[in-house]
Amino acid sequence: MADFAIEMKNVSKELGRKKVLRDLSLAIPKGSVFGLLGKNGAGKTTLIKCALGLVRIQAGGITVLGDDPGNLHEDTKQKLGYVPQSDRIYPWLSVKQIINYTASFYSHWNDQLVHSLLNDWDLDSNDKVGLLSEGQAQMLMIILALGHEPQLLIFDEPVASLDPAARRQFLKTILKIVSDRECTVFFSTHITSDLERVADRVALLKDDKIDFCGELDVLKDEVKRLRIVAPVDISEELNISGLIFCERSHHEAIISVRGFKPEMKIAIEKQLKAEIEVEDLNLEEIFLELNR
Amino acid sequence: MIKNIKQIILLYLRNPAFSLILGIYLSGAVSSRYFLYKRDFFMSEEAFTFMFLSVICLAYIMGVQIKRQLANYRASLLPHYRKRHLGVSSLWYVLFILFAFLWEKSLPPSIIFTRAGLTGIYLACLCVAMLITWVGYLSLVRVFLVLYFAVLILAIQSQSIFHMIDNTPWLNGFFLFLSLVMLLLFGIRMMKLKEGNFEYSYLLTWPPKDLIKSQFAVGPQKPGFLSVIFGDLPAAGEGKTKKYTEKRSMLSRAFHWDYIELAELKLFWIFLALLTPFYLWFVKMANELHLFYNNTYANFLLLSVTPVLIVICGNYRRIVFWGYELLKPVKKEPFILQHGFAMLMNLLLYWFLFILFFSILPGLVLENPFLNELKYWLYLFLTGSYAFVVFAWISYMSSLKSTRLMILNGLVLCLLSLLQFYEAANFPRFIILTNSTVCLLIGGIFIQATYRRWCRAEF
Amino acid sequence: MKNKAKYYFQINTSSGVPIYRQIIDQVKTHIATGRIKPDTFLLSVRQVAGELEINPMTVSKAYSTLEKEGVLGYVRGQGMKVKMKSHARADLKKRERELIPLLREVKVKASQLSLQPKKVIDLLKALWEE
Structure with missing residues (x-):
C-alpha cells in the first residue's frame, strides 16, 4: 500500500443513470509521472474527483497517500495539490491576496518558488483575479497548488488553456519538481505530445474502464502497425491475437495490434510467407488506434 | 492558525459588497444613537431602519459567501478549510448580534426594540438568506425570493413585529429555536457538502461575468x-x-x-x-x-x-x-x-x-x-x-x-x-x-x- | 579530472520510438562514430533530463539499459562512463539484424530506380572506400 500514491480498487461511479466508471482499478506508484488519457466524456475528470473524494463513489475502495479520500486527514491535505479544469475563485481579490490566503492554510509554503513562477509566467501580483484571462487564471491555480510543495500533485487538463510557451514552462516546472524531490504527479490530458515528454506511465480510460495501464515505453513497444505483403490471398485468413484494426485487400493488409512481440512478426512471416514491415506508432496514433 | 483566520476575515472585508453594507450597518447604528442622543426620535428610528435592513442584506451576502466558500474543491482539499470558514462566518454574525446588544444597551424605555427581538429577527433573517443561497436553484430561487421580500417588507413594519415578538415569549422562543436548528442543520450540511449533492452547483451569482461562466460550467x-x-x-x-x-x-x-x-x-x-x-x-x-x-x-x-x-x-x-x-x-x-x-x-x-x-x-x-x-x-x-x-x-x-x-x-x-x-x-x-x-x-x-x-x- | 562528454542528445518526443530507446541508439551511434570517446563521462541523468525537458526516469532507464548491455559503467560519485569502443562485443547475428531494416529500404528504393543489386553493392563499396 505504501508504494502507491493513489490506489483505486473496483470503483464504480454513476452520474444520474449513466455509469461513468465501472469496476475500475488503478494504482499510481509513488514517484511516477502518471498521465491519464481518454476521449472527451470518457470519465477522466470524474475519476480524478473520485480519487480526491470530491464526489462519492457507489462501490469500491480508494486510498490516497494511504488515507481515505472521503474523509481526508488534515495531514494528508498538507501533502496534496490539485488543479481542476476550471475554477471560480474570488474575483475581487488580487493575485497577491489570493496567494497569501491560500498560503495561510498550509504549515509549509515556498515563497521563493511561488515568486519565481509568477515571474516566469509574467503574472502581476497586484492584478485582480477577476480580470485575468482564462490561461492566466489557470497559471495562477497551478502556482497555488505548487506553493506548499505537495507530495502528490493532481492536475485535470492542466494545459488546456495555456499557450505553447506556457505549456512548455509548465512541463519544465513539473520535471524540475520531480527531479528535485520525491513527488508523484497525476494528470489527465488529451494533448498527447505533452504526455510523451513528461510521463513515464500512462493509463487509457475507455468505456468506463482502464484499457491500458503501465509504462509509456511498454505501450509504445506493444502497439504496432504491421504492413503485410503476402504472395497468397490473405483477405480471409488472418488470425492474430490482439488485433485492433485491420484493413486488407488480396495480398496486402495493414493491421494494428496490441501485445506485439518481435517473435510475433517472425511467426506471421513464416505462416503466410509474407513480408512484414513494423511501424512504430507515437502516442497520438496509439490513442487513435485504441479508441477505434 | 491565527494568520489563517485573519486571511479568512479579510476575505469578507475585501469583498466590496460586504464592506459597503457593513459600512451602512455601522453608520446606521452610530447615527441612530447620535439622533437618540440629540432626542430626535424620528430620525433615530429612520437610521435604525438602515441598520436593520442592512443586516438583512448582510445575511444574504453571507449566505452567498458561505456557499461560495464551501461549494468548491478547496473545501475538501485544503487543511482545516471548512471548520475555519464556517467558524469565521459565525463569528461575523455573533459580532453583529453583539453589536446590536451594545447598541440597544441603555436605550430609553420609550423605544420598544429589545435584545430578544433583535436576536430573533437577526437569526430569522440569516436563516432565510441561507435558504435562498442554499437552494439557489432556478425556480426555487424565485419562490424563496418571495419569502425573502416578504421579510423585507415586514421589516418596514419592524416595530409591530418587535412588539409582537416581545409580547409573546413563546413565539420568540420558537423563532430562536427554529433558527438555531436550521443553522445547525445548515452547518452540518456544509461540513459535508460534496459535488454530487444537488445544491452544489446552483449558486446565486453576481456579477454577470461570473454568472455566464457558471452557466456554461453547469451546462x-x-x-x-x-x-x-x-x-x-x-x-x-x-x-x-x-x-x-x-x-x-x-x-x-x-x-x-x-x-x-x-x-x-x-x-x-x-x-x-x-x-x-x-x-x-x-x-x-x-x-x-x-x-x-x-x-x-x-x-x-x-x-x-x-x-x-x-x-x-x-x-x-x-x-x-x-x-x-x-x-x-x-x-x-x-x-x-x-x-x-x-x-x-x-x-x-x-x-x-x-x-x-x-x-x-x-x-x-x-x-x-x-x-x-x-x-x-x-x-x-x-x-x-x-x-x-x-x-x-x-x-x-x-x-x-x-x-x-x-x-x-x-x-x-x-x-x-x-x-x-x-x-x-x-x-x-x-x-x-x-x-x-x-x-x-x-x-x-x-x-x-x-x-x-x-x-x-x-x- | 572528470572528462564530461559535452554531447546533447536530439530526441523527437512525438516519434513512435520510445524516448529511452532514442537515447540508447544515439549513445551507441556516437560511440561508433567516435564522437563520444571511451572513458568519457556522460552528462548526469538530471542534466540530460533538464536539457531535453523530459522525465528523468526515462533517461535513467536508458542509462541502466546501456549499463546492462555493457556499453556504460557506473563509477561511484562520478557518473556514467563509456566503457567500450563500439559494438565489438555484441554478437554478430544481432548486429546484422540491426542493419537489415535499413538494407530493406535500400532494396526498395533501388528497385524503384531499377538499379541492379550488383550496381548497388558497387556503390556501397565505393562509399566505403571514400
Missing part, C-alpha cells in the same frame, strides 16, 4: 430536479411544442421562448397554495400583523415591486444567451418583441398571484370590509399599473450604457415608489384611477423606448 438548464418532484412537468414544454418556425402567432412564439418559465410558474402556484393555510393561520393569530395583511394599503411594494423583481431576475439569467440565440435563424426585432411579450405575460401572472395570495385571500379569510369598496379594487389595479411602470423602467435602465444615468434613474424610481407607497392610498378614487392611467401611459412610453434601444443593441 444548459437541467429540468432534472423539477421532474424529480413533479413528474413530467418540464417535458410538457419540451416534448409537445412545435418548432419555432412552425409557430404562427406572437403568443405561441413568445411561449416558445418561455417554456421553462411556465414549468416554474406551475411550481410556484403549487408552492403558494401549500403555503397559504400556514400564513393565514399566522395572520389570524398575530394581532399586530392582522393590520398589515388586512390592510391592503400597507402592502403596496409587495404587490407591485416584488413581481417585477421576480420576472426580471428570471430573465436576467437568460439574457446572457440572447447573443447566442440570435445566431439562430430568427429576426432580431420580432425576437426582442416576443421576449418582451413573454416577460409581460409572466409579470401579469405573478402580479395576479400576489394580489390573490397577499391581499384578496387574506381579506376574505379575515373578513375585511374593504373588499366591498370600489377604492380597494382601484388600488389593486394601481399596484398592477405601477408594476408595469417599474418593469418598463427597469427594462429601460437595462439598456442604458452610462452608469450615472442608471443611478439617477434608479434613484428617481426608488423615490417614486416610496411616494406611491406612502401617499397613493390617501387620495380619492378619481385620483387613484388617474394615477393608474398615467402609470400605464408612462410604462408604454418606456417599453417603446426599451424596444428600440434593444433592437439597436450589440450582443
Whole structure:
C-alpha cells in the first residue's frame, strides 16, 4: 500500500443513470509521472474527483497517500495539490491576496518558488483575479497548488488553456519538481505530445474502464502497425491475437495490434510467407488506434 | 492558525459588497444613537431602519459567501478549510448580534426594540438568506425570493413585529429555536457538502461575468430536479411544442421562448397554495400583523415591486444567451418583441398571484370590509399599473450604457415608489384611477423606448 | 579530472520510438562514430533530463539499459562512463539484424530506380572506400 500514491480498487461511479466508471482499478506508484488519457466524456475528470473524494463513489475502495479520500486527514491535505479544469475563485481579490490566503492554510509554503513562477509566467501580483484571462487564471491555480510543495500533485487538463510557451514552462516546472524531490504527479490530458515528454506511465480510460495501464515505453513497444505483403490471398485468413484494426485487400493488409512481440512478426512471416514491415506508432496514433 | 483566520476575515472585508453594507450597518447604528442622543426620535428610528435592513442584506451576502466558500474543491482539499470558514462566518454574525446588544444597551424605555427581538429577527433573517443561497436553484430561487421580500417588507413594519415578538415569549422562543436548528442543520450540511449533492452547483451569482461562466460550467438548464418532484412537468414544454418556425402567432412564439418559465410558474402556484393555510393561520393569530395583511394599503411594494423583481431576475439569467440565440435563424426585432411579450405575460401572472395570495385571500379569510369598496379594487389595479411602470423602467435602465444615468434613474424610481407607497392610498378614487392611467401611459412610453434601444443593441 | 562528454542528445518526443530507446541508439551511434570517446563521462541523468525537458526516469532507464548491455559503467560519485569502443562485443547475428531494416529500404528504393543489386553493392563499396 505504501508504494502507491493513489490506489483505486473496483470503483464504480454513476452520474444520474449513466455509469461513468465501472469496476475500475488503478494504482499510481509513488514517484511516477502518471498521465491519464481518454476521449472527451470518457470519465477522466470524474475519476480524478473520485480519487480526491470530491464526489462519492457507489462501490469500491480508494486510498490516497494511504488515507481515505472521503474523509481526508488534515495531514494528508498538507501533502496534496490539485488543479481542476476550471475554477471560480474570488474575483475581487488580487493575485497577491489570493496567494497569501491560500498560503495561510498550509504549515509549509515556498515563497521563493511561488515568486519565481509568477515571474516566469509574467503574472502581476497586484492584478485582480477577476480580470485575468482564462490561461492566466489557470497559471495562477497551478502556482497555488505548487506553493506548499505537495507530495502528490493532481492536475485535470492542466494545459488546456495555456499557450505553447506556457505549456512548455509548465512541463519544465513539473520535471524540475520531480527531479528535485520525491513527488508523484497525476494528470489527465488529451494533448498527447505533452504526455510523451513528461510521463513515464500512462493509463487509457475507455468505456468506463482502464484499457491500458503501465509504462509509456511498454505501450509504445506493444502497439504496432504491421504492413503485410503476402504472395497468397490473405483477405480471409488472418488470425492474430490482439488485433485492433485491420484493413486488407488480396495480398496486402495493414493491421494494428496490441501485445506485439518481435517473435510475433517472425511467426506471421513464416505462416503466410509474407513480408512484414513494423511501424512504430507515437502516442497520438496509439490513442487513435485504441479508441477505434 | 491565527494568520489563517485573519486571511479568512479579510476575505469578507475585501469583498466590496460586504464592506459597503457593513459600512451602512455601522453608520446606521452610530447615527441612530447620535439622533437618540440629540432626542430626535424620528430620525433615530429612520437610521435604525438602515441598520436593520442592512443586516438583512448582510445575511444574504453571507449566505452567498458561505456557499461560495464551501461549494468548491478547496473545501475538501485544503487543511482545516471548512471548520475555519464556517467558524469565521459565525463569528461575523455573533459580532453583529453583539453589536446590536451594545447598541440597544441603555436605550430609553420609550423605544420598544429589545435584545430578544433583535436576536430573533437577526437569526430569522440569516436563516432565510441561507435558504435562498442554499437552494439557489432556478425556480426555487424565485419562490424563496418571495419569502425573502416578504421579510423585507415586514421589516418596514419592524416595530409591530418587535412588539409582537416581545409580547409573546413563546413565539420568540420558537423563532430562536427554529433558527438555531436550521443553522445547525445548515452547518452540518456544509461540513459535508460534496459535488454530487444537488445544491452544489446552483449558486446565486453576481456579477454577470461570473454568472455566464457558471452557466456554461453547469451546462444548459437541467429540468432534472423539477421532474424529480413533479413528474413530467418540464417535458410538457419540451416534448409537445412545435418548432419555432412552425409557430404562427406572437403568443405561441413568445411561449416558445418561455417554456421553462411556465414549468416554474406551475411550481410556484403549487408552492403558494401549500403555503397559504400556514400564513393565514399566522395572520389570524398575530394581532399586530392582522393590520398589515388586512390592510391592503400597507402592502403596496409587495404587490407591485416584488413581481417585477421576480420576472426580471428570471430573465436576467437568460439574457446572457440572447447573443447566442440570435445566431439562430430568427429576426432580431420580432425576437426582442416576443421576449418582451413573454416577460409581460409572466409579470401579469405573478402580479395576479400576489394580489390573490397577499391581499384578496387574506381579506376574505379575515373578513375585511374593504373588499366591498370600489377604492380597494382601484388600488389593486394601481399596484398592477405601477408594476408595469417599474418593469418598463427597469427594462429601460437595462439598456442604458452610462452608469450615472442608471443611478439617477434608479434613484428617481426608488423615490417614486416610496411616494406611491406612502401617499397613493390617501387620495380619492378619481385620483387613484388617474394615477393608474398615467402609470400605464408612462410604462408604454418606456417599453417603446426599451424596444428600440434593444433592437439597436450589440450582443 | 572528470572528462564530461559535452554531447546533447536530439530526441523527437512525438516519434513512435520510445524516448529511452532514442537515447540508447544515439549513445551507441556516437560511440561508433567516435564522437563520444571511451572513458568519457556522460552528462548526469538530471542534466540530460533538464536539457531535453523530459522525465528523468526515462533517461535513467536508458542509462541502466546501456549499463546492462555493457556499453556504460557506473563509477561511484562520478557518473556514467563509456566503457567500450563500439559494438565489438555484441554478437554478430544481432548486429546484422540491426542493419537489415535499413538494407530493406535500400532494396526498395533501388528497385524503384531499377538499379541492379550488383550496381548497388558497387556503390556501397565505393562509399566505403571514400
